[in-house]
Amino acid sequence: MGIKNYLIEGVSCTGKTTVCDELIKRGYQAIHGDRELAYQGDLETGLPTAGLTHEHHIWNIQKVKCLVANHDEKITFFCGGSRNFSKFIDLFDEVFILDIDLETLKHRLDQRPKDEWGSKPSERQLVIKLHQTREDLPEKAIIIDATQPIEKVVDEIIRQIKI
Template sequence: MGMKNYLIEGVSCTGKTSVCNELQRRGYHAIHGDRELAYQGDPETGQPTDGRTHENHIWDVEKVKVLVSNEDEPFTFFCGGSRNFSKFIDLFDGVFILDVDRETLKRRIDMRSEDDWGAKKSERDLILRLHQTNEDIPKNGIIIDATAPIEHVVDEIIQLCK
């Protein structure tokens, strides 16, 4: 929904939701991808699947295309992760990857409530492995140090968009 569209990605607990909230607070058009675009589906075909797995957490590609084609806003930020980002990443003018050190990541995981994704040991182990390998995030994004206060993280993203 913007003349310029940006994806904000990163492993779980790096701050995607917090960045989206701060962008919205500042008046920017920001979409909570994990809430507004995500569903459980096959990353290749898009066909819905049962259950709640990390591997099948995907975004609706057609919805992403529609939102990107709308130029009502100067900038639109798509915040969240999906296992099918390769199906739509070329639509974005830029990609930002939120990154934190391992200790910060562990501390943030520990702060999650029991019903949040990442609270179970198997989910925690997966998050830590994905953080170490970076296998689950876009390869050519601009790395943003998300250990800084959220205001500074968003300031840096906005500055890089201008």
């Protein structure tokens, strides 16, 4: 997809989908990872698993590799969360983590539609735990304050890649 490829990660409700939409609106190549690459699978084998669980929310590694290998675009952003990011993170030129404070996270979780992941009490508790522990996020990344208006969040990401 891009000569330069960037991963935008974060826990649920940090704004990954909204950032992706804004990047597309601005004319950038952006992939909605949770829509276009994600499925429920085994972390080690990649084989599909039954049921919807956070631990098995992974991206199709072959699709990621194919998209990264295609250099039709100058820049491509991959936006979304994946539990198997460690298997393909080295393909990206840079990784960004959208970060918000706990109060903002709880407010955004309250606004989640009832049919979206994170709206159920058990899912909400897991999102809050993951926010506090950061155990599901890449260690080496540029932190972006995602409490700002979306335009400023995307401006900061663009500034960081020095276009």
